[in-house]
Every structure is written in structure tokens, then in C-alpha cells.
Amino acid sequence: MLSPVILVPAILNGLLTGAVYGLIALGLTLIYGVLHIINFAHGALLTAATFAAFFAHRFLGLDPYLAAIVLTPLFFALGYCLQRFVIGPAAHGEDRNILLVTLGLAVVIENLLLYAFGADTRTLNLDYAFNVVDLGIAFLALPRVIGFGVVLVVALVLWLILSLTDTGKAIRAVAKEKLDVGHIYAVTFGLGTACLAIAACLLIPTYYVNPHIGNAFVLIAFTIVVLGGMGSVTGALVGGLFIGVVESLCGLYLGESLGQIGIFVMFILVLLFRPSGLLGERA
Amino acid sequence: MRGPSIAHIVLVIAVLATVPLLTPSNVVLNFLTVALLIALVGQGWNVLGGYGGQYSFGHAAFFGTGAYVTAILQMRYGVNAWIAFALGIAAGALVGAAIGALTFRSGLKGSYFALVTLAFAEVLRILASVAPITGAGVGILITLDLRPQAFQFQSRAPFYWIVLALLAVSLIIVRLIERSRFGAWLVAVRENEDAAKAVGVDTARVKLAAMTISAAITAAGGGFYVQYFLFIDSGIAYGPWISIEALLAPIVGGIGTVFGPLIGALVVKTLGELTKLIAGDAPGLDLVIYGGVLILIVAFAPHGIAGLLTDLRARFARLRSSVLGRAHG
Numbered sequence: 001m002l003s004p005v006i007l008v009p010a011i012l013n014g015l016l017t018g019a020v021y022g023l024i025a026l027g028l029t030l031i032y033g034v035l036h037i038i039n040f041a042h043g044a045l046l047t048a049a050t051f052a053a054f055f056a057h058r059f060l061g062l063d064p065y066l067a068a069i070v071l072t073p074l075f076f077a078l079g080y081c082l083q084r085f086v087i088g089p090a091a092h093g094e095d096r097n098i099l100l101v102t103l104g105l106a107v108v109i110e111n112l113l114l115y116a117f118g119a120d121t122r123t124l125n126l127d128y129a130f131n132v133v134d135l136g137i138a139f140l141a142l143p144r145v146i147g148f149g150v151v152l153v154v155a156l157v158l159w160l161i162l163s164l165t166d167t168g169k170a171i172r173a174v175a176k177e178k179l180d181v182g183h184i185y186a187v188t189f190g191l192g193t194a195c196l197a198i199a200a201c202l203l204i205p206t207y208y209v210n211p212h213i214g215n216a217f218v219l220i221a222f223t224i225v226v227l228g229g230m231g232s233v234t235g236a237l238v239g240g241l242f243i244g245v246v247e248s249l250c251g252l253y254l255g256e257s258l259g260q261i262g263i264f265v266m267f268i269l270v271l272l273f274r275p276s277g278l279l280g281e282r283a
Numbered sequence: 284m285r286g287p288s289i290a291h292i293v294l295v296i297a298v299l300a301t302v303p304l305l306t307p308s309n310v311v312l313n314f315l316t317v318a319l320l321i322a323l324v325g326q327g328w329n330v331l332g333g334y335g336g337q338y339s340f341g342h343a344a345f346f347g348t349g350a351y352v353t354a355i356l357q358m359r360y361g362v363n364a365w366i367a368f369a370l371g372i373a374a375g376a377l378v379g380a381a382i383g384a385l386t387f388r389s390g391l392k393g394s395y396f397a398l399v400t401l402a403f404a405e406v407l408r409i410l411a412s413v414a415p416i417t418g419a420g421v422g423i424l425i426t427l428d429l430r431p432q433a434f435q436f437q438s439r440a441p442f443y444w445i446v447l448a449l450l451a452v453s454l455i456i457v458r459l460i461e462r463s464r465f466g467a468w469l470v471a472v473r474e475n476e477d478a479a480k481a482v483g484v485d486t487a488r489v490k491l492a493a494m495t496i497s498a499a500i501t502a503a504g505g506g507f508y509v510q511y512f513l514f515i516d517s518g519i520a521y522g523p524w525i526s527i528e529a530l531l532a533p534i535v536g537g538i539g540t541v542f543g544p545l546i547g548a549l550v551v552k553t554l555g556e557l558t559k560l561i562a563g564d565a566p567g568l569d570l571v572i573y574g575g576v577l578i579l580i581v582a583f584a585p586h587g588i589a590g591l592l593t594d595l596r597a598r599f600a601r602l603r604s605s606v607l608g609r610a611h612g
Binding site: 037086089091092095100101103104105106107110113119215268272273 | 336338340385386389391393394395397398399401402403405406409410523527530534565566567568570571573574575577578581582585
């Protein structure tokens with residue numbers, strides 16, 4: 001066993017990373033809850049958002065946290081249009097088609113980015129990226145602590161939207177009754193995509209960007225969504241935190257690349273044996 | 284639905300077989316060999332996805348297993364290349380059966396099935412990128428040994444004929460499935476699984492059999508890839524590219540039809556080459572086109588090119604009969 005001196009920071013860091021995972025999963029689960037589709041373009045859209053956050057700083061000098069304010073509505077609009085004008089019409093109301101269309105979108109977005117920017121990995125050098133918060137038992141990176149806080153706020157806002165506004169009520173009604181309302185579908189897809197813009201801005205100060213970055217995150221997000229129960233907002237957050245800790249501990253014991261396998265194995269096990277999620281009710 | 288007859292298949296294969304006699308061009312042969320390889324891999328996907336309606340996003344799992352087993356048995360254990368190739372197909376089928384048994388027993392379908400197959404392929408990719416036996420990050424190079432008994436040839440024509448022969452076998456298998464009781468069950472599962480179950484079809488077993496056959500065909504593509512290119516690494520073997528091409532070919536050509544994957548592979552590969560011709564060898568651009576084609580086909584031609592041709596023929600027949608009818612009337 002490792003001593004608490006190593007274990008506690010690992011767990012805390014896992015929680016911080018897990019919060020951002022939770023936010024990405026939140027977008028995915030929101031879309032699933034209403035549209036009953038798995039959005040295979042989620043990872044590619046995250047990659048696009050990360051590039052957007054990167055270039056907003058590089059060319060416009062926008063700090064990632066400020067960029068979030070601009071990018072969130074932008075990605076909401078992007079998601080809205082994708083669902084309204086591409087996915088919805090192209091799928092002819094068939095689930096199998098939706099799978100293929102979102103996969104096609106993922107391939108297009110990811111490879112457009114590869115074509116435009118090459119396979120290079122880029123990083124932002126922000127002067128506060130290495131600032132730390134001293135908790136006594138652990139040093140935590142400041143940007144990740146901020147990220148944790150933002151995720152909690154976003155989740156709260158999203159919850160308020162869903163439970164208080166008319167649109168939110170409509171979304172939940174559609175989720176329950178499966179009414180065919182193109183606008184509500186598109187709003188939901190937009191909200192899910194907007195989550196990615198925020199997640200990207202939270203990631204970019206301490207992470208890097210390349211055309212494949214979304215894939216790693218989205219498989220984790222799939223795992224979280226399955227774990228937390230498809231369509232469950234709380235499940236996504238709790239699942240995200242849990243997976244963050246698991247990954248951190250797996251990385252500690254097994255090393256970086258095998259730590260990833262830990263997540264996949266858990267993902268497959270959950271899918272096989274508890275597809276409705278650990279918290280969700282039986283489908 | 285009436286599919287093509289065995290005679291049609293023999294005719295198409297015979298015509299394709301004459302290509303090396305007509306042109307000495309290595310560019311043409313290389314292009315066609317790769318296109319037929321994709322047609323073969325796509326035919327594997329078509330058995331499960333096209334006829335059975337189970338959309339796998341992770342056929343790389345079978346392609347890669349076929350490729351790695353072929354390479355590893357040769358290079359690490361000195362097994363003859365042909366035997367290694369056959370065992371590669373068997374290993375692919377085994378992986379297909381194992382994944383199928385796990386997923387279908389758990390009742391996974393639709394999005395979940397796509398997701399879990401994708402995850403299996405990714406797990407294998409990561410394992411292959413760290414395990415010493417697969418050459419980890421470096422991959423495996425097959426030693427040059429240009430003899431037919433080593434499944435290597437001086438010229439491209441024999442490779443072309445071999446992949447054509449493999450494709451011919453897969454076409455006949457699919458044609459036989461199409462007309463068999465098993466094929467009818469498979470289509471019943473695709474159209475309405477609950478209804479199929481209600482009339483007594485053992486749907487889990489039907490899907491499992493389809494997945495095993497599907498995996499074996501796709502694994503043959505992987506084994507051939509290794510012999511043709513003499514190299515394999517984790518990104519090629521288990522990467523998402525092959526999972527995408529595997530489903531793209533039948534969907535573009537005509538999902539759930541005997542010739543769909545062949546038509547689709549030829550069209551998709553031609554588009555890829557045209558892109559390279561116009562834009563140079565830019566990484567990613569061919570895949571942008573592929574993704575776009577996938578969306579457009581789903582949106583505007585859900586039965587693929589084969590469906591468009593059938594439509595056209597029906598329209599032509601109607602036109603002719605109405606013209607004739609008017610002439611006689």
C-alpha cells in the first residue's frame with residue numbers, strides 16, 4: 001500500500017479531473033436523456049472546442065476563462081444547428097441512422113482539424129498554469145481547482161434551467177413523453193455541446209490540444225454516462241468524480257497507458273452487466 | 284428481395300480477374316488490391332450490420348486480430364505464412380464469438396452494441412501498443428521472402444488474384460446466407476427482434492453465428508493486409524480507420540446486399556484517390572470526404588448505390604411499360 005502522503009493528493013487530483021470529465025459526460029447524458037441517441041460526435045466537438053479555446057488565446061489574446069463566455073453560446077448555436085439541420089433531417093427518425101450520422105460528423109470534424117492544423121500537439125503557456133493551492137496535505141494546481149468550482153456552478157445552472165424554466169420543463173416533458181419536437185431536440189443538443197465549450201476552456205490551461213484529444217475524453221465520458229445511468233444528470237457528475245479517482249489511482253499503480261485500460265475494462269464490465277447504470281433503474 | 288445468382292458472382296469475379304492481363308500498371312493493381320481488401324473487410328461487416336442490423340463500430344478488433352496473429356505466428360514462432368494466415372482467420376472468428384457471446388448475452392443492441400464494440404477495439408489497440416509480443420509501439424515487420432510458399436510474390440498480380448479469390452469466397456458465403464433459413468432469421472432479427480423472438484427464433488444464437496462469420500471474413504482482410512504491406516502496428520491493426528472503412532463500404536454500396544460492399548469500396552476508394560490527386564497527400568482530407576459521404580448517403584440514399592440503381596431500373600421499367608402500353612393502346 002502507498003502512504004497517505006501519496007494517496008490523498010492522488011485522490012484529490014482525481015476528483016478535480018473527474019469534475020471536468022463529469023461536465024463532458026453531462027453534455028452526453030443530457031442529449032441521451034432527450035433524444036435517446038448516443039452522440040458519437042461528442043468527442044470531435046470537444047476537440048473543436050479545445051482548438052477554439054486555444055486559438056482564442058493565441059490570436060485574440062483571450063484568457064480561456066473569458067473565452068468560455070464567448071464560446072459557450074457559440075457552441076450552443078453550433079450544436080443547435082447540427083441537430084436541427086443535419087442530424088435530424090438526415091436520420092429520417094431511425095436510431096441506426098442517427099448513430100451513423102453522428103459517427104460521420106465525428107470523422108469529418110476530427111479530420112478537418114487534422115487537415116487544417118496537422119497532428120502536432122500544442123500547449124498554451126499561461127503564467128498562472130503552475131500556480132498551486134496548498135491544502136496542507138496536498139498541493140493542487142490552481143486551474144484545476146477553478147475548473148472544479150466552475151463545473152459545480154455549471155451543473156447547478158443546468159439543473160436550474162431544467163427544473164425552473166419553460167424550456168427546461170419542455171425538455172423534461174420530451175424526455176418522458178418522447179414528443180417529437182424538433183426545436184427542443186436542437187436546444188438539448190445545443191446545451192450538450194455548450195457543456196463541451198466550457199469543459200474545453202477549463203482543460204486548456206493545464207492540458208494540450210491535438211486533433212485526437214477528444215477521443216480519449218469521450219470514451220471516458222461514455223463510461224461515466226453508462227456508469228451513472230443514461231440520461232441522469234446527477235449520475236454524470238458523481239460518475240465523473242468516481243472515474244477521475246479510479247483513473248488517478250490506476251495511473252498510480254499501473255502506469256499511464258495501462259491506467260487507461262482500467263477505465264475501458266470497467267466500461268465494458270458495466271455495459272455488459274449493468275447497462276442501466278450503477279445508480280439508474282433497470283431499463 | 285431477390286439477390287444476384289451464383290452465376291452473377293462468377294461473372295463479376297471473372298471480369299475482375301482479367302485486369303492484371305489487361306494492364307501492367309502497378310498503380311492500377313495496387314489501387315484495386317486495396318479496394319478489394321476493403322470490400323472484403325466491408326463484406327464481413329455487412330453480414331452482421333447489413334443483414335443482422337447490428338451496427339459494429341469496432342470491426343478493427345477482428346481485422347487487427349487476423350493481422351497480428353498472421354504476423355506473430357510467422358515472425359515469433361516460425362509458422363508457415365499460409366498456416367499463420369488460416370490461424371489468423373480462426374483467431375478473428377474466436378474473438379468475434381467471444382465478444383458476441385458477452386454482448387448478446389447481456390442483451391446489448393443499438394447504440395450500446397456500437398459503443399461496446401468500439402470499446403473492445405480500443406482496449407485491444409491499447410494492449411497491442413504496450414505488449415512486447417505485438418512489437419509494442421514499434422510494430423512488426425515481416426521479413427522479405429519473395430516465395431509463394433511464404434505468401435509473398437515478386438509482382439502484384441498474384442496478390443490481386445488472392446484478394447479477389449478471398450472476396451469471391453465471401454460473396455458466395457453471403458449469397459448462401461441470403462437464401463438460407465439462417466439468413467431469413469438474421470433479417471427477421473434486423474427488422475424486429477422481439478417479433479422474431481416471439482415466433483421462436485433463437486435471436487441470440489443467430490446474432491452470435493452472424494458475428495462469428497462476420498469476424499472471420501474481416502480477419503481474413505487483416506491477414507492479407509500483413510502479407511501485402513509486410514508491416515503492422517497497433518494503430519493500423521486496431522485503429523478506428525478500419526472500423527470506419529468496414530462500415531462505409533457496405534453503407535455506400537448498399538447495406539444488406541451481396542455486391543454492396545464491393546461497389547461501395549470501389550466508389551469510396553476512387554473518391555479517396557481523387558482527393559489525393561486534387562489536394563495532394565494531405566493527412567485527414569480523404570477521411571473528411573468519407574465522413575461527408577457517410578452522412579450524405581444516410582440522408583439521401585439509405586439503400587446505397589445499389590438501391591439507387593434498383594430505383595432507376597424500376598423507374599425505367601415503369602416508363603417503358605407505360606410507353607409500350609400507350610403504343611399498343
